[in-house]
Amino acid sequence: QASQEELKAAYRRLCMLYHPDKHRDPELKTQAERLFNLVHQAYEVLSDPQTRAIYDIYGRRGLEMEGWEVVERKRTAAEIREEFERLQREREERRLQQRTNPKGTISVGIDATDLFDRYDEEYEDVPGSSFPQIEINKMHISQSIEAPLTSTDTAILSGNLSTQNGNGGGSINLALRRVTSAKGWGELEFGAGDLHGPLFGLKIFRNLTPRCFITTNCALQFSSRGVRPGLTTVLARNLDKNTMGYLQWRWGIQSAMNTSIVRDTKTSHFTVAMQLGIPHSFMMVSYQHKFQDEDQTRVKGSLKVGFFGTIVEYGAERKISRHSVLGATVSVGVPQGVSLKIKLNRASQTYFFPVHLTDQLLPSAVFYATVGPLVIYFAMHRLVIKPYLRAQKERELEKQRESTASDILQKKQEAEAAVRLMQESVRRIIEAEEARMGLIVVNAWYGKFVNDNSRKNEKVKVIDVTVPLQCLVKDSKLILTEASKAGLPGFYDPCVGEEKSLKVLYQFRGVLHQVMAADNEALRIPKQ
Numbered sequence: 279q280a281s282q283e284e285l286k287a288a289y290r291r292l293c294m295l296y297h298p299d300k301h302r303d304p305e306l307k308t309q310a311e312r313l314f315n316l317v318h319q320a321y322e323v324l325s326d327p328q329t330r331a332i333y334d335i336y337g338r339r340g341l342e343m344e345g346w347e348v349v350e351r352k353r354t355a356a357e358i359r360e361e362f363e364r365l366q367r368e369r370e371e372r373r374l375q376q377r378t379n380p381k382g383t384i385s386v387g388i389d390a391t392d393l394f395d396r397y398d399e400e401y402e403d404v405p406g407s408s409f410p411q412i413e414i415n416k417m418h419i420s421q422s423i424e425a426p427l428t429s430t431d432t433a434i435l436s437g438n439l440s441t442q443n444g445n446g447g448g449s450i451n452l453a454l455r456r457v458t459s460a461k462g463w464g465e466l467e468f469g470a471g472d473l474h475g476p477l478f479g480l481k482i483f484r485n486l487t488p489r490c491f492i493t494t495n496c497a498l499q500f501s502s503r504g505v506r507p508g509l510t511t512v513l514a515r516n517l518d519k520n521t522m523g524y525l526q527w528r529w530g531i532q533s534a535m536n537t538s539i540v541r542d543t544k545t546s547h548f549t550v551a552m553q554l555g556i557p558h559s560f561m562m563v564s565y566q567h568k569f570q571d572e573d574q575t576r577v578k579g580s581l582k583v584g585f586f587g588t589i590v591e592y593g594a595e596r597k598i599s600r601h602s603v604l605g606a607t608v609s610v611g612v613p614q615g616v617s618l619k620i621k622l623n624r625a626s627q628t629y630f631f632p633v634h635l636t637d638q639l640l641p642s643a644v645f646y647a648t649v650g651p652l653v654i655y656f657a658m659h660r661l662v663i664k665p666y667l668r669a670q671k672e673r674e675l676e677k678q679r680e681s682t683a684s685d686i687l688q689k690k691q692e693a694e695a696a697v698r699l700m701q702e703s704v705r706r707i708i709e710a711e712e713a714r715m716g717l718i719v720v721n722a723w724y725g726k727f728v729n730d731n732s733r734k735n736e737k738v739k740v741i742d743v744t745v746p747l748q749c750l751v752k753d754s755k756l757i758l759t760e761a762s763k764a765g766l767p768g769f770y771d772p773c774v775g776e777e778k779s780l781k782v783l784y785q786f787r788g789v790l791h792q793v794m795a796a797d798n799e800a801l802r803i804p805k806q
Contacts, residue, residue, distance in 0.1 A: 282325070289321045292767065295703055295749070296696075309695035316692075367429075379424040385630040387416035387442075391615075394636040394643045416442040430457045447473035461485040467497075475500035489516040497530075506531060532556065545570065553584075560584025564591075573597045578607075587612045593619070596655075598663050599670075601625045606651040608644065616643040618651065678775045689770040693746075696768040700749045707751055716754030717804060720790065721783040722747045724763060725772040727794075739773040740781075747782065754786070758801040 280288075294300070296314040301307045323329045323341065332340040392410040422436035432455045439448040449471030457463045462484035469477035479497040486492055492513050499506040508530030517523050520543045526536040534555020541548040547566040553559055564580030579592040588611060595605030602624045609617040615637040622629040636643045679686075711718050725740035746768025750756055763780055764771040771778070778797040783790065786804040795801040 280324075285321065285324055289317065289325075292317045295767075296699055301699065306695075306698060309692075310699055313692060313696055313699065379626070380421070381423075381626045382421040383418070383628045383630065385416075385418040385632070386414055388631060388633045389413050389415045390633050390635050391637060394616075394640055395638065416440070417446075431455070447471060449474065449477075451477070475502070490514065528555070532558070534558070544568065547578075549580075558584055558586055560586070574603075576605075587614065589614060595621070598659070599667060604655070606655075608647045610639065610644055612639065613637070616640065616647055618647040620651070675775045682774050686771060686774060689764075693741075693768050693770040697745045700745050700768060704745050704748045707748055711751065711754060714754065715787050717751050717756060718785045719744055719748040719751065719756075719782060720785055723781045724769060725778055726776050727779050727781065739776070741770070741772045743769055743780070754804070756784075756801070756803045758795075760798055760800045762797050764797070 293314065296310045296317060298307050298310045298314060301310050323333055329341065390410075390412045392412065418438065418440045420436065420438035422434060425433045425435070427433055434453040434455065435451070436453070437448065437450040440446050449469055451467060451469035453465050453467040455463055455465040462482070464483075465479075465481040467477065467479035467481065469479075471477075477497060477499050479495065481493070481495045483493050484491060490513070492511065494512075495508075495510040497508040499508065508528075510526065510528045513525045515523050517539070521539065521541045524536075524538045524540070526534075526538075528534045528536070532555065534553050536551065536553040536555070538549060538551035545568050547568065549562070549564045551562045553561075560582055561584065562580065562582040564578065566576055566578035569575040569577075574597045575594065576596070577592075577594045580590070582589045582591075589609060590611065591607055591609045593605060593607030595603055598604050602622065605621045605623075607619045607621075609619060616635045616639070618633045618635060620631040620633070635647055708718060710716070722742070722744045723740040724743045726738060727740065728738050743766075746766060747756065749768065750758075750766070758766070758780075762771075762778075763769055764778070779794055780797070780801065781792070781794045782801075782803065783792050784803060785791070791804070793801070793803060793805070
């Protein structure tokens with residue numbers, strides 16, 4: 279947001295600081311020439327409205343983007359953004375053929391009712407009856423991939439295999455999707471399986487208004503019993519910024535009408551739904567609270583009441599690594615009994631383990647289903663997950679340090695050269711500030727500070743930035759904007775990839791003060 283006058287003033291000040299003619303020492307003169315050229319390059323970018331708009335929006339990668347030379351010179355940042363997005367779209371189209379979007383689900387159903395529903399008289403004469411029988415009674419595997427054909431056409435290939443109590447089957451589907459306009463798309467689907475005959479389907483999505491859309495899905499399922507048609511239509515509307523309303527009508531197998539309202543905010547997710555249909559009619563309310571912590575913890579609960587009975591569910595999910603989310607849900611119902619559902623999302627793959635504990639409402643089953651996963655999770659998190667993530671972070675930091683070592687070395691040399699070139703200017707600034715009882719930076723450090731006892735084994739990594747900060751003092755004021763301080767003249771990054779702070783001990787009106795600011799935090803001293 280700096281004006282052209284402010285840019286010119288800063289440019290003149292740095293030019294005076296780094297001008298080669300001001301330094302007689304040959305080594306200082308060489309360093310001054312290099313820094314002077316860097317300042318000149320920066321001013322060339324920022325003094326031109328077009329290149330400044332590109333840099334402000336996209337940084338260095340925008341300036342390095344090919345294709346700007348054929349772009350008509352624009353006046354506004356919005357037009358610059360449009361051109362950049364057009365160039366990006368062209369580059370994406372060139373890489374279109376290399377992209378797929380694999381998605382998969384593996385579900386393993388476990389029957390553990392023998393843990394709670396044992397009848398001793400039935401096991402008296404059976405060898406090994408003292409050990410409960412836990413078995414896998416069903417499995418489901420599905421996978422899909424996308425193959426972009428053009429910028430508007432996509433082919434989707436999917437398949438699934440299911441088995442339950444020794445019987446099962448599978449199917450394979452091919453869908454062709456075309457984006458017809460910014461308002462909608464259509465999809466043709468063909469499928470076949472060993473349990474059902476051929477399937478032909480048509481799906482259409484259309485935005486009716488900016489706040490309302492409709493989806494229609496028609497299907498023809500061929501089997502030995504004849505043709506089974508099906509039709510599903512969903513009408514959705516934005517009720518407000520965070521709330522969506524849905525109306526669904528399904529005709530064919532399991533015909534039903536369903537209406538639901540979903541409210542999703544930064545801290546919560548709320549759903550209320552009602553369905554009238556054959557064979558199931560129900561009402562359902564669910565709520566999920568999103569904690570604003572680093573692990574993105576979520577706690578949820580729901581109540582579902584219908585002709586099939588009543589189900590109460592509660593659970594939680596938490597991020598355990600960069601790409602993995604682990605969740606557990608306890609389901610208590612009549613007549614379903616008690617179940618524990620464990621789910622792991624790893625990137626675009628989902629692993630689901632429903633464990634059926636009992637057909638009855640047993641307090642012991644509810645207790646173990648609730649407490650067991652918590653105890654196992656916290657033990658695993660402390661003994662396995664946390665050490666693994668710590669080691670992984672160290673490896674990534676080490677890799678980052680190695681890849682940026684030469685660049686950081688160059689930045690360090692430039693910063694040290696800048697500090698040597700600033701000495702004379704800083705001496706004059708200190709003399710002027712002392713004369714007016716103004717702002718004098720006594721000491722300043724930048725880097726990684728360790729104040730927490732739990733991190734006492736970590737190494738402090740800081741650099742002295744007293745001279746560069748004093749050089750930025752103007753009229754007894756020091757103003758730093760919301761940007762990484764590693765880019766300031768005389769600064770460099772002493773600990774790549776780690777959290778950094780700036781600590782300043784300064785004197786103002788003859789009184790000592792101390793302030794500490796995060797790396798990207800704005801700083802203005804003296805404070806009121």
